Amino acid sequence: MMADNGNVCMQEVRFRFIGRIIAGFTHELKNHLAIIKESAGLQQDLLSMSRKPDSAELNKFLRSVDSQVARGLQLISFLNRFAHRMDYECSLFSVNEAIEELAALMSRHAYQKGIEFIKDLDSGISSIDGNPSVLQLLVFLIVEGLMDSFEKGGAITLGTRSARDKISISIIPKGTMKESSEKKDYRVEAINEACRVLLATVERHGETGESVIILSRSDVN
Amino acid sequence: MSQIKVLIVDDEMEFASTLAARLQIRGYDAKSVYSAEDAIDFVRNDNPDVMLLDLRMPGMNGVHVLRTIRQFNESTQVIMLTGLGDSWESAEGMESGAFDCMMKPVDIEKIIVKINEAKNSKPGKGV
Numbered sequence: 001m002m003a004d005n006g007n008v009c010m011q012e013v014r015f016r017f018i019g020r021i022i023a024g025f026t027h028e029l030k031n032h033l034a035i036i037k038e039s040a041g042l043q044q045d046l047l048s049m050s051r052k053p054d055s056a057e058l059n060k061f062l063r064s065v066d067s068q069v070a071r072g073l074q075l076i077s078f079l080n081r082f083a084h085r086m087d088y089e090c091s092l093f094s095v096n097e098a099i100e101e102l103a104a105l106m107s108r109h110a111y112q113k114g115i116e117f118i119k120d121l122d123s124g125i126s127s128i129d130g131n132p133s134v135l136q137l138l139v140f141l142i143v144e145g146l147m148d149s150f151e152k153g154g155a156i157t158l159g160t161r162s163a164r165d166k167i168s169i170s171i172i173p174k175g176t177m178k179e180s181s182e183k184k185d186y187r188v189e190a191i192n193e194a195c196r197v198l199l200a201t202v203e204r205h206g207e208t209g210e211s212v213i214i215l216s217r218s219d220v221n
Numbered sequence: 222m223s224q225i226k227v228l229i230v231d232d233e234m235e236f237a238s239t240l241a242a243r244l245q246i247r248g249y250d251a252k253s254v255y256s257a258e259d260a261i262d263f264v265r266n267d268n269p270d271v272m273l274l275d276l277r278m279p280g281m282n283g284v285h286v287l288r289t290i291r292q293f294n295e296s297t298q299v300i301m302l303t304g305l306g307d308s309w310e311s312a313e314g315m316e317s318g319a320f321d322c323m324m325k326p327v328d329i330e331k332i333i334v335k336i337n338e339a340k341n342s343k344p345g346k347g348v
Binding site for chain 2: 027030031033034035037038039041042045046049064111112113114152153
């Protein structure tokens with residue numbers, strides 16, 4: 001069991017993580033609703049001018065609403081699944097799905113920093129038993145750290161690979177690294193704790209900023 | 222009476238262009254651009270009366286755009302469009318010389334009232 005101080009630290013980190021995800025999600029959903037509201041308003045404007053919208057205009061409007069609703073629903077599904085991953089401490093889950101979901105939920109935060117996520121997921125990875133929300137937290141902490149240590153712009157590739165005795169998750173940044181700061185990174189302890197829970201290790205390459213999370217094969221079903 | 226020139230700045234292209242179309246229907250000379258850099262160029266070249274400026278954009282945020290514009294333009298009135306939880310940035314925007322802040326999505330009638338108020342309080346406007 002962790003020391004009290006460790007627990008408090010981990011809880012704060014988790015709250016921050018969940019807060020970031022919810023902030024990005026609500027911002028994104030609000031944008032979709034704002035577009036639907038303006039599109040519907042434009043149709044109302046045209047009707048109130050006794051101008052019948054032509055079929056091309058109407059189709060454009062309907063397509064726009066349809067696509068905004070579809071994007072909103074997809075985000076809602078991701079958030080719902082993200083929340084339910086916390087129902088159990090341990091469950092059978094797909095690493096790829098957990099990474100994909102996290103990337104979608106972090107995309108607004110990344111977009112604000114001009115960063116694009118590239119996914120390079122090995123489709124042959126089997127499901128594993130473990131704590132998916134701790135894995136997502138671990139990936140989040142590493143990705144957030146990269147976003148803070150790189151200049152705006154660039155890309156982060158999230159890759160998964162399966163080998164004989166392990167599954168690896170690589171997080172590879174592309175961009176310009178900022179001058180290193182002396183400030184203590186609050187994430188370090190949380191990353192260690194997440195690794196302990198997951199029985200994982202993280203290999204970090206300081207010069208490139210690349211990290212590889214290695215999950216032991218004993219967790220694999 | 223000349224049309225009020227309004228610039229809408231938002232990286233959500235569909236939102237900005239649709240809002241511009243709705244303002245055009247109501248008689249405004251409304252244009253939209255989708256990045257901070259384009260907004261700065263537009264203000265430099267076209268000097269709009271009022272700018273509706275999204276606070277959160279990738280790259281340069283709205284407050285930074287406002288501060289940059291204020292270095293060469295005192296007359297364009299800026300209304301910041303904010304999201305949830307942007308209160309700190311909104312306050313920063315007001316300190317940097319924004320006319321007002323409005324939370325997205327906004328009712329068109331409320332935007333129009335605010336645009337007209339902003340236009341009427343333009344610096345150097347005669348009484």
